[in-house]
Amino acid sequence: MLGLLCLLGARAGQAGDTLAVSGLDELGNPALVQAMLTYYEAEKAGDWETTYALRGPGFARIVPFEAYVRQMELDAEGWELLGIEGRSVGGDGAVVSVTLNFSESLEPAVAARLLGPELAGPELQSGPQRYAQPEVTQWVEQDGQWLALAPGARQHFVFNERLEWDDAPPPPSPPPANGQGE
Numbered sequence: 001m002l003g004l005l006c007l008l009g010a011r012a013g014q015a016g017d018t019l020a021v022s023g024l025d026e027l028g029n030p031a032l033v034q035a036m037l038t039y040y041e042a043e044k045a046g047d048w049e050t051t052y053a054l055r056g057p058g059f060a061r062i063v064p065f066e067a068y069v070r071q072m073e074l075d076a077e078g079w080e081l082l083g084i085e086g087r088s089v090g091g092d093g094a095v096v097s098v099t100l101n102f103s104e105s106l107e108p109a110v111a112a113r114l115l116g117p118e119l120a121g122p123e124l125q126s127g128p129q130r131y132a133q134p135e136v137t138q139w140v141e142q143d144g145q146w147l148a149l150a151p152g153a154r155q156h157f158v159f160n161e162r163l164e165w166d167d168a169p170p171p172p173s174p175p176p177a178n179g180q181g182e
Contacts (some may be wrong), residue, residue: 018084019044027089027098032139036098037082037147044081048072056147058139062064078107080128087134087173095149096139102152103132 019041023024024033034090042050048069087099124181138149 001018017045019081021085022083024084025084025086029089029096032098032141032146034149035139036100036137037152038082039148040084046073046076051148054146054148055151056142058147059128059147066071075167078110080105082130096141098137098139099134100137100152101132101134103130105130 019037021037022034025035039051039054042048042054049065051072052065052068055063081102082105084102085101085103086103089099090097107128111129111131135152136150137152138147139146141147
């Protein structure tokens with residue numbers, strides 16, 4: 001995984017509140033681009049309600065909102081999304097795969113944990129580190145809305161991996177173990 005990560009600079013400057021965006025218009029689908037912008041701007045702002053909503057009802061059935069928020073807040077500590085760059089788009093049936101280059105700023109402790117000491121050594125510990133990482137994200141259009149199946153884990157967002165679910169109802173609860181029924 002370290003091969004996917006490249007050091008952009010020893011120190012990140014003041015990132016600000018604006019998400020740097022490039023290369024998305026070339027992806028060819030304005031509605032998909034808008035969904036991506038909405039998702040990543042919300043992620044940058046820590047607006048977990050919006051990012052959760054853009055994961056769709058299948059995701060919500062298997063990941064409770066409170067657990068999602070708790071984990072995303074934990075995963076976002078010492079991290080800031082600086083920008084996204086669209087690289088390529090492809091499809092596999094209903095799922096659209098978009099390769100994005102994510103630019104991020106990591107606090108020294110987070111950089112050491114994610115990248116290892118060789119890329120976040122003592123000489124780099126004086127401030128946030130700026131990194132870029134390409135990752136394939138996955139999106140699907142459902143009922144006229146683009147949803148994020150896998151918006152990019154970038155080695156630290158546990159719930160941004162693609163989770164699988166089906167549309168079947170949950171299995172019935174087992175009977176009580178003590179033999180006392182209803």
